Amino acid sequence: MESEATRSELSPARAQEAWHARLLSVLAARKEPIISFGVILAAWQVASFFLPPYLVPGVGAILAAFIEIVASLTLLGDVLTTMGRIFLGLVLAFITGTILGVFMGFTETVEKYTLPVLHFIMGIPALSWVVFAIIWFSHVETRIAFILLAGCLPNYALIIHDGIKSISKEYLDMLRALRPTRKQLFSKLILPGMIPAVLTSWKVNLGLAARVVIVAELVGATRGVGNKLLLAQELFEMPKAIAWTLVLVTFLLISQFVILFLEHKLLRWRPAKQGGMAT
Amino acid sequence: MNAADPVVQMQDVQMVFTSVDGDRFTAVEGLDLEVGSGDVVAIVGKTGCGKSTTFNLLLGLERPTSGSIQLLGHDPHKEFDWFRSKLGVIFQTDRLLPWRTALENARVGLEILDYSEKEQNDIALQWLHKLELQGFEDAYPHELSGGMRQRVGMARAFCLTPEIFFADEAFGHLDQSTARRLREVFLELVTESRKTCLLITHNIHEALEIGSRLVILGKPGHVLADMETPTNATRAEMAEFEDRVLDIIEANEVVG
Incomplete structure (x- = not known):
């Protein structure tokens, strides 16, 4: 005041x-x-x-191409299409991955059967999934959903599983001594205990998803940033190629920022980090 | 259940753990213990004599291999849910949930009992204030000192007005003066509540300070000695008593 x-x-x-x-x-x-x-x-x-402008265009040319994309509704639509694909695929992978991760965390049998398989799948390069998807599916959206599911589901499941496993038995015993119902145990211990792992899983998968979706869009897609990158390459338009990339990076950074904001809100209870290596 | 019936009754309790490799380890063997209503009993013993296992068995968190355990005439493991709000437990480490504030931690037992939010807060606040935590209701555990955290842990137990109090090395990790102060507070509140209390500790001093009865456990978990703690004893008499307790524990060590 x-x-x-x-x-x-x-x-x-x-x-x-x-x-x-x-x-x-x-x-x-x-x-x-x-x-x-x-x-x-x-x-x-x-x-x-x-260097010739078709190899290294000036900063001004790139900026002009960038503004052209951001100012045009149809072009911005391409970015939103790509982002939409990323989020839909991630949400699908997140829901199924969480269900699997929770089952693994609570049932030893499920854990024993699935853990080695998930680790094996994690070893498969994302690009292999792109190739498989192109061979198996003709519809672009199906391909992308499949690639994201295959690439991100194991990651989500493993991180959530790990998050549940790391909830300390001490807390579990403390609450069990109070005789909670299963539902209460889940809402008072498991769910809040899982939140840090959930946020980490989103941070990791967002970057991974963006990379594979762009590659998937290079083949057969008629919309999306990947498709526009392909057009720029075919027409040798370097400013556009760079501008499209910058637009996508900007959107990804905004998404990361949203997650960081959520983290800040949801993990208020964590002690502030005390310096890093650099300090 | 009659008033004269024991509140805690353990009969020939045995607990054997089997590892993944099939190795068997006997933690408790032939444990008999009876505690009457309103008694404050300290259970002492060296590390590894099955104190923690006994504690988990009493709370019903584990099932004994054989023998019977009855609290208030009920089996804490088989009749697990019967014990809602009946056990007030203070653990070795405070075990406060890190994502909850002091108030939210204190009221967690009341949430489980489905009290209204107002009741939860009223009761929890009353105990936090009684335990001198005014002004720290909204602090997260990491913002509190060890002694304060344990006070929140105590508030969590006392909120429930339980039938039996259990304390497992509750003051063991605190510095001496904080531990001493908290022991006094704890004893005062337990005496005031007139409830039965079992205190498990490796610290004989603590056992003598709180308990009116002393149960010494030997390896593997069974009762070596069960005695009244001297009241109004002189310093010398107390020291002598302490020596006797130590002798009993050490004699068991040599045999074991």
Whole structure:
């Protein structure tokens, strides 16, 4: 309240000055990444002076292509199509993976039968699934759903299984001494205990899913970022190829940010991390 | 059940664990124990004498290989659900759920009993305040000191107004002065409740301080000695008593 009062008393010139100072301090706090990206952009721009534009287009050309995509509804539709495919596939893989992971966590027999198989499947490269899907299915959406299911389901199941297994027996005994119903045990211990694993699984799978969906879209899709990348390659339009990639990365970063935000909200109870290797 | 009937009754209890390789390990053998209503009994013994197994058996978390266990005339394992809200347990480590605040941890037993949210909060707050945790109701476990966390653990047990209290090395991991202060609080609250209390500990001092009766366990879990703790004893008499207890434990060590 007090700071608001003081702010309103400032003259416009002083207010602008204060705003500049704040902007500067915010930028100064993030100076390292700003410098890194600045150096990369500068180096790219310099390279573009010496190399033909169809190999290394200038930063301006890329920016123009980027704006063209973001400003156009139909083009943005391609990005949303790809993102939609990623999310639908992930949700499907998440639901089935969670069910499997929970069964594995509670039934030793299920665990013994499925764990080795899941580890084996995890060893199969995502690209192999793309090839199998193209051979097995003719419909693009079926292919993509299959690839995401095959690539991400084992990952979800393993992380959830691990999350359940890591719930300490001490907590379990403490609650059992209170005689909860099965439902209460699940809602008071298992579910909250699983949340960190669930968030981790989404972070891991989002990146993986984006990579394989783009590759899957290169074959047979008539919409989506993968399809647009293929067109750019066929027409030798490097600015567009880069711009499409940047748009996709932007959307993925936004998704990651949403997960980080959820993590911040849901895992408030965790002690703050105390420094890393760098400090 | 008559008032004179024992609250805790263990008869010839045996607990044998079999490992995956088929190795058998006897943790408890021929354990007989009776505790009357309102008694405060300390169970002492060295590490590995089956104290924790006995504790889990009493809570009904494990089924004995043979023998019978009755709490309040019921079998804690076979009649598992009968014991809803009847057992108040304080564990060695506080076992607070890390994603719950002090208040949410304290009321977890009341949630299981389906109390209304208002009742849950009223009762839990009352106990938290009684245990001097005002101002920390919304703190997460990692924000509390070890002693405070154990107080929350105690509030969780006392909230239920249980029939029997169990404490398993409840003060063992705290520093001496905190442990001493908490022991006093605990004893005061248990005495006030007039309920039966079983305290398991490896610390003879603690056993003498809290229990009016001392049960010494030997390896594998059986009763070596069962005696009244001296009341109004002088320092020297207390030391002598302590020596006697230690002698009994050590004699069992040599034989074992």
